[in-house]
Amino acid sequence: MVLIIFFTSLAGNALMICxxxxxxxxxxxxxxxxxxxxxxxxxxxxTMIPKMAADYLTGKKSTSFIGCGLQIFFFLTLGGGECFLLAAMSYDCYVAVCHPLKYSVLMSWPLCLRMTLGSWLLGAADGLMQAVATLTFPFCGRREIYHFFCEAPTVLHLACDNTSLFEYLMYICCVLMLLFRFALILTSYGLILATVLCMPSTDAHQKAIATCSSHLAVVSLHYGTVIFMYVRPKTYKTTNYDKAVSAFYSILTPHAEHPHLQSEE
Incomplete structure (x- = not known):
């Protein structure tokens, strides 16, 4: 089932890019x-499905220390980059709906490229910081994680040293970064909703809703599960719930289309 989801996602996204x-x-x-x-x-x-499938089919359920670090880095880089990119897309949706005649000015190609590059770079900075910090802790005893891939919070459970300060700093960082970006997205869609309610045309309502509803659904699912995973207090975390939530936002999160709004005078 996971492989079917994996190949379907690859095919759908590759077709979209082409x-x-x-x-x-x-x-x-x-x-x-x-x-x-x-x-x-x-x-x-x-970053996770091919390795997970290979381990399942071969019965080899292990990874190297470097491999685990690389998986943490790429997962956080791509996940963080997607969060930043979703925030950029919410601004794009706001401009398309609220200022359609100024779209080419407010959403120019240089600005679009800067936002895209910034999403990749900020995601990479977050991934590098957390991967390096996680792997600098000493690990002793049994080195087994009850998870299907190397995720930073799960790997930290194996550390022999006190990780409470690092976990607290990461908690504060995640709260500020996730909630700040989520607040920007909600602000964009609040302004969009206010503009839509003032539109006299029913067709305009439908076009605005079609432009933003699918994107807002992806934002809600992505941010909701990530916030549930990384921003919850440690006392409310359980291993089984963490695995289920990780599988949801890393494998099952739908990838919705972001259609263009054709504005009318």
């Missing part, structure tokens, strides 16, 4: 951001 690349009518910042989201989704699901 379609945007081949169709010159889709060479716009809005669809470029969507292609980057599809690329992040492809890479994110590829």
């Amino acid at each position: 379609l945007i690349h081949w169709d010159h009518r889709l060479h716009m910042p809005m669809y470029f951001l969507l292609s980057q989201l599809s690329l992040l989704d492809m890479l994110l699901i590829s």
